[in-house]
Amino acid sequence: xxxxxxxxxxxxxxxxxxxxxxxxxxxxxxxxxxxxxxxxxxxxxxxxxxxxxxxxxxxxxxxxxxxxxxxxxxxxxxxxxxxxxxxxxxxxxxxxxxxxxxxxxxxxxxxxxxxxxxxxxxxxxxxxxxxxxxxxxxxxxxxxxxxx
Amino acid sequence: xxxxxxxxxxxxxxxxxxxxxxxxxxxxxxxxxxxxxxxxxxxxxxxxxxxxxxxxxxxxxxxxxxxxxxxxxxxxxxxxxxxxxxxxxxxxxxxxxxxxxxxxxxxxxxxxxxxxxxxxxxxxxxxxxxxxxxxxxxxxxxxxxxxxxxxxxxxxxxxxxxxxxxxxxxxxxxxxxxxxxxxxxxxxxxxxxxxxxxxxxxxxxxxxxxxxxxxxxxxxxxxxxxxxxxxxxxxxxxxxxxxxxxxxxxxxxxxxxxxxxxxxxxxxxxxxxxxxxxxxxxxxxxxxxxxxxxxxxxxxxxxxxxxxxxxxxxxxxxxxxxxxxxxxxxxxxxxxxxxxxxxxxxxxxxxxxxxxxxxxxxxxxxxxxxxxxxxxxxxxxxxxxxxxxxxxxxxxxxxxxxxxxxxxxxxxxxxxxxxxxxxxxxxxxxxxxxxxxxxxxxxxxxxxxxxxxxxxxxxxxxxxxxxxxxxxxxxxxxxxxxxxxxxxxxxxxxxxxxxxxxxxxxxxxxxxxxxxxxxxxxxxxxxxxxxxxxxxxxxxxxxxxxxxxxxxxxxxxxxxxxxxxxxxxxxxxxxxxxxxxxxxxxxxxxxxxxxxxxxxxxxxxxxxxxxxxxxxxxxxxxxxxxxxxxxxxxxxxxxxxxxxxxxxxxxxxxxxxxxxxxxxxxxxxxxxxxxxxxxxxxxxxxxxxxxxxxxxxxxxxxxxxxxxxxxxxxxxxxxxxxxxxxxxxx
Numbered sequence: 007x008x009x010x011x012x013x014x015x016x017x018x019x020x021x022x023x024x025x026x027x028x029x030x031x032x033x034x035x036x037x038x039x040x041x042x043x044x045x046x047x048x049x050x051x052x053x054x055x056x057x058x059x060x061x062x063x064x065x066x067x068x069x070x071x072x073x074x075x076x077x078x079x080x081x082x083x084x085x086x087x088x089x090x091x092x093x094x095x096x097x098x099x100x101x102x103x104x105x106x107x108x109x110x111x112x113x114x115x116x117x118x119x120x121x122x123x124x125x126x127x128x129x130x131x132x133x134x135x136x137x138x139x140x141x142x143x144x145x146x147x148x149x150x151x152x153x154x
Numbered sequence: 155x156x157x158x159x160x161x162x163x164x165x166x167x168x169x170x171x172x173x174x175x176x177x178x179x180x181x182x183x184x185x186x187x188x189x190x191x192x193x194x195x196x197x198x199x200x201x202x203x204x205x206x207x208x209x210x211x212x213x214x215x216x217x218x219x220x221x222x223x224x225x226x227x228x229x230x231x232x233x234x235x236x237x238x239x240x241x242x243x244x245x246x247x248x249x250x251x252x253x254x255x256x257x258x259x260x261x262x263x264x265x266x267x268x269x270x271x272x273x274x275x276x277x278x279x280x281x282x283x284x285x286x287x288x289x290x291x292x293x294x295x296x297x298x299x300x301x302x303x304x305x306x307x308x309x310x311x312x313x314x315x316x317x318x319x320x321x322x323x324x325x326x327x328x329x330x331x332x333x334x335x336x337x338x339x340x341x342x343x344x345x346x347x348x349x350x351x352x353x354x355x356x357x358x359x360x361x362x363x364x365x366x367x368x369x370x371x372x373x374x375x376x377x378x379x380x381x382x383x384x385x386x387x388x389x390x391x392x393x394x395x396x397x398x399x400x401x402x403x404x405x406x407x408x409x410x411x412x413x414x415x416x417x418x419x420x421x422x423x424x425x426x427x428x429x430x431x432x433x434x435x436x437x438x439x440x441x442x443x444x445x446x447x448x449x450x451x452x453x454x455x456x457x458x459x460x461x462x463x464x465x466x467x468x469x470x471x472x473x474x475x476x477x478x479x480x481x482x483x484x485x486x487x488x489x490x491x492x493x494x495x496x497x498x499x500x501x502x503x504x505x506x507x508x509x510x511x512x513x514x515x516x517x518x519x520x521x522x523x524x525x526x527x528x529x530x531x532x533x534x535x536x537x538x539x540x541x542x543x544x545x546x547x548x549x550x551x552x553x554x555x556x557x558x559x560x561x562x563x564x565x566x567x568x569x570x571x572x573x574x575x576x577x578x579x580x581x582x583x584x585x586x587x588x589x590x591x592x593x594x595x596x597x598x599x600x601x602x603x604x605x606x607x608x609x610x611x612x613x614x615x616x617x618x619x620x621x622x623x624x625x626x627x628x629x630x631x632x633x634x635x636x637x638x639x640x641x642x643x644x645x646x647x648x649x650x651x652x653x654x655x656x657x658x659x660x661x662x663x664x665x666x667x668x669x670x671x672x673x674x675x676x677x678x679x680x681x682x683x684x685x686x687x688x689x690x691x692x693x694x695x696x697x698x699x700x701x702x703x704x705x706x707x708x709x710x711x712x713x714x715x716x717x718x719x720x721x722x723x724x725x726x727x728x729x730x731x732x733x734x735x736x737x738x739x740x741x742x743x744x745x746x747x748x749x750x751x752x753x754x755x756x757x758x759x760x761x762x763x764x765x766x767x768x769x770x771x772x773x774x775x776x777x778x779x780x781x782x783x784x785x786x787x788x789x790x791x792x793x794x795x796x797x798x799x800x801x802x803x804x805x806x807x808x809x810x811x812x813x814x815x816x817x818x819x820x821x822x823x824x825x826x827x828x829x830x831x832x833x834x835x836x837x838x839x840x841x842x843x844x845x846x847x848x849x850x851x852x853x854x855x856x857x858x859x860x861x862x863x864x865x866x867x868x869x870x871x872x873x874x875x876x877x878x879x880x881x882x883x884x
Contacts, residue, residue: 022681022707029688075673104676107669125680129687132680 013039013144015067017049017084018102019076023125027071027102030136041067046079050087053094066097069143072119074103074110082113089118096150098143166230171343175336177227179274180236182332184220187243190325191216197321202314208253215246240272240284248291255307256299257292260318265292267325274333363391363398365457367446369418373398374456383440383463385433403429403437421446421454427464439468487629490518494633498640502647508540511637515614515630516542522617523591525549526602527556527564528610528641536564536611545590554590567599567611573627574599577620596621600631602638609638666835667722674718674848678711685711721849725856733774735861737884740768740816743775744803747782754790762786763802769814770884777857778881782818784850785877789820792875796821806878813863813880821874830867854879 014031018024024042031040043049049072051057055064070088074081081101088094098120103110106124114122123139126132165181168174191213198209219242226235247264254261265288272284298304310318355362361383364375372395376388384401391397402410406428417424424444432438444459493514501507508526516524523543527536538554541547556562558569567574576597588594594615602610612634616622622630685704692701744764748755755762771778782803789801802819809815825833834855858865858879869875 020677020681022685022711023677025707026681026684103673104680105669105673107672109669125676127676127679128683129685129690132684133687 013068014041015049015052015070016040016042017046017070017076017081018042018073019044020073023073026132027136030133031140033137033140044077046076046081046084049084050079053088054091066094068098068149069147070097070099071102071139072099074101074105074114082117085114085117085119098147098149100139100143165227168230168232171340173232175340176236176274177232179332179336180232180239181224181227183271183274183329184223184239186325186328187216187239188220190321194321197317198314201317202311205308205310205314208250212246212250215242237280240268240280243268243271244284244288244291247288248295251295252298252304256304257296258307260310260315262292262295263319263322265289267322267329270326270329274329360463361461363444363459363461365444365459366395367418367454367456369415370396371414371418371457372396380461383432383461384430384438401430401432403431405429417444417457424457424459427468437465438463439465484629486518487626490514491629491633491636493518495636498636498643501640502644504539504641504644504648507637507640507644511633511640512540512542512546512612515612515633519614521614521621522593523613523615525613526610526637527568527613528602529558529568529608530555534558536568539610549590563597563599564611564613567601568608571601571603571608573601573631575622575627577622591615593617595619598622598627598630600627600634602634602641604638604642609641612637671722675715678715678718681711682708718849721853725849725853733776735772735774735882737770738773738775738778740771740778740805740881741766743778743782744768746779747786750779750783751786751790754787758790758793758799760790760793761798761800763800763804765804768805768816771814771881772884773861773881774857778861781854781857781879784854785818788850788877789818789822789875792822793820794823808883809864809880811880812883814883815878815880817876817878819874819876824871824873824875825867825869826871827869830869833867834865 016024016027018027021044028040028042041052043052048057052059052065055062072081072084076084081103085099085101088097088099095118099118100121100123101110101114101119102123102125104125111122123135126135165174165177168177195206195209195213199206219239223235223239226232226238243264247261247268250261250264251257251259256262268288269285272281295304356377356379359379361379362375362377363373363380366372366374373391374395376391378388380391381387386397386401394400399407399411410426410428413424413426423446424442427439427441430438430440441462441464442459443462444457447455447458449455494511497507497510497514501510512524512526515521523541523546525541525546526539528539529535530537534557535555536558538549538556541550541554556564558565560566560569563574563576595617596619597613597615600612600614601608602612612630614622614630685708688704689701689708692698692704748762748764786801786803793799798821800821803817804819805814805816807815834851854877855865858881861881863880863882865877865879867875867877
């Protein structure tokens with residue numbers, strides 16, 4: 007993508023939710039550094055440089071925002087694939103989902119998710135979460151192997 | 155003194171009667187000689203004193219000898235005693251004759267007495283030589299006298315001569331008289347003893363007979379008890395000496411004749427049990443024991459035999475044998491009952507229980523065939539559910555079933571709730587004959603009754619005629635009752651297992667539902683609330699372009715939410731709101747579904763192919779329309795950019811349960827194999843870009859499964875998909 011490093015990789019099948027996330031992140035001036043994927047398969051193709059991304063240069067995002075219920079390849083399977091790969095497993099993966107189910111939380115952490123966040127219902131809350139998330143992962147947090 | 159004489163004169167008891175007689179005669183003779191000697195001396199002294207010396211010598215010799223003889227008899231030396239007596243008599247006569255002047259001497263007559271005495275008292279062997287000896291001695295005396303070698307004969311006065319003669323006559327008379335009396339005694343004794351034996355023979359409670367020793371074994375005697383034994387008189391046997399052969403039981407005849415021939419050959423004691431037919435046709439069991447009687451030289455004389463009535467004994471033996479056989483049968487029955495009971499309580503799978511019980515009963519009693527029928531739901535047919543042997547396998551394979559009516563044993567038994575017995579199926583009850591079971595000769599059909607309801611019946615067949623008794627029915631019915639219980643238990647168990655299974659499925663679904671509600675219903679809410687915040691901002695700033703766009707997003711989310719809620723409601727109603735099943739023509743269902751999808755079908759320009767040859771099925775009309783509608787609708791949705799889109803509806807054979815298989819086939823995008831199961835799960839959508847709640851296929855599966863059918867998909871990406879499903883045939 008036009009040479010800019012990708013800071014946030016968003017894997018989200020709901021386009022409205024993706025829009026909400028991107029808009030709230032705008033305030034951190036990273037919106038152009040967000041890359042959105044509609045399903046797990048395309049996200050993995052991108053990370054592993056397969057399929058349509060075959061032969062492209064390696065791009066490591068600072069953080070991956072991952073929804074759990076995804077078409078084709080499920081969110082948990084995407085998480086597993088990342089955490090089982092020696093090169094990719096150091097990338098922080100933040101699960102961002104509507105599910106509050108204990109089962110999902112447990113499975114996410116079991117598969118080495120770095121954080122589990124439930125999408126809040128309510129504009130202010132959603133904005134607050136995205137603000138904090140942006141601050142935390144893009145400002146406060148020190149990232150391994152950042153390529154500027 | 156008298157006592158002593160008594161004791162001295164007491165003759166000991168010899169072994170045989172003859173010896174006793176001889177002993178008595180010998181002793182009598184001896185005593186007589188002593189008395190006569192005394193009288194003789196006295197007479198001589200009176201008549202001719204000149205001769206008294208000779209007389210005394212003679213008398214003394216006789217007296218001494220007689221005493222010796224008596225003593226010898228006492229010591230059981232009878233032969234020696236009699237020989238001695240005769241010898242001394244001979245010696246005295248000889249000496250007397252020689253010294254008295256030869257044959258003219260009166261004593262010479264004494265030889266006659268010697269001969270007589272010898273024949274009476276001496277043994278047969280001695281009497282002839284003694285007689286001959288007496289004659290020779292007499293002749294010798296005559297010859298010697300003729301030569302003049304003997305002294306001049308004594309001149310006896312005529313009176314003495316007469317006296318001596320008289321004396322000898324008296325002695326002869328006495329001897330002869332004693333002999334006659336003894337003979338009388340002997341004859342009487344013999345007669346008495348024969349009479350005793352006969353009385354004995356004819357009073358013992360058994361029948362005696364005498365048969366000839368030749369191969370014919372003629373009856374020579376039979377005791378009168380034979381009348382009691384057989385009803386025939388002894389004359390029947392004596393008139394026809396082969397009569398006994400005519401009353402031998404035909405089954406024993408050969409055996410008996412063979413034994414008779416063998417017995418005649420070797421002469422060994424005979425013993426055999428066989429049957430005779432009495433005059434009143436009763437069958438009498440006798441034990442025949444006979445010994446071959448031989449004379450002193452060992453020549454066979456006759457067979458002496460005894461017939462003992464052992465009919466009662468035999469009857470008891472047979473009764474005992476019967477009892478043992480009955481006991482054995484009962485033991486086996488009990489054992490089988492125990493094993494059936496064990497199987498009934500331990501095997502909960504009907505498919506294993508029924509064959510196990512059938513096999514148990516069949517093998518334990520050595521029956522020809524055992525089959526178990528179960529009544530099907532409509533109570534119209536009894537379906538063979540377990541059967542033994544090759545023929546059973548055959549019948550199971552062809553789905554052997556019998557109508558529940560009186561035309562079959564099983565049908566009758568189920569209809570009437572009663573056991574039925576046919577003791578000769580082969581001939582008497584031709585209408586019950588089964589071509590698969592040609593050897594059946596008796597059959598018993600037992601109802602399987604549980605809580606007053608006949609749930610099936612068991613048929614037990616034997617290759618033997620009259621193989622079942624009333625007692626057998628009772629025992630086998632007990633087993634049948636037990637089995638009916640077990641079948642009910644197994645059914646309940648299977649029902650329970652399927653209930654548990656269903657509950658588990660529902661539980662999983664409920665979990666899925668909760669999960670979905672927390673995720674999929676939340677999702678539009680996140681959108682609505684999120685964009686509402688922006689709406690407020692844009693309303694304030696007056697950015698109406700963005701306002702409208704976000705309002706569209708919100709409206710969309712609301713629609714989605716409503717669709718989701720509708721589908722959820724629909725899904726939750728399926729289990730509860732299902733109409734009673736009815737016969738439905740599948741062609742009607744297809745037609746209705748197509749009618750409902752007319753719009754979308756036309757819009758997408760899809761060619762729809764359908765068959766006109768559908769079977770009748772049994773189900774809920776409205777729900778089945780939903781099934782077809784959903785599947786066709788899916789086909790339309792996932793058609794992709796196919797140039798010549800087509801959807802085909804049809805039917806294709808039947809599955810293992812004889813349910814017809816239907817299909818809906820499209821030539822759209824297809825589904826990757828790993829998703830073939832997932833697509834039927836609640837809210838599992840493969841493509842977010844395509845409208846839908848992810849409930850459609852879940853709904854379809856629920857409806858099919860409620861009807862007892864199955865649904866599955868066959869597809870490859872890019873090559874379209876075929877959804878197959880089965881439904882019960884009418």
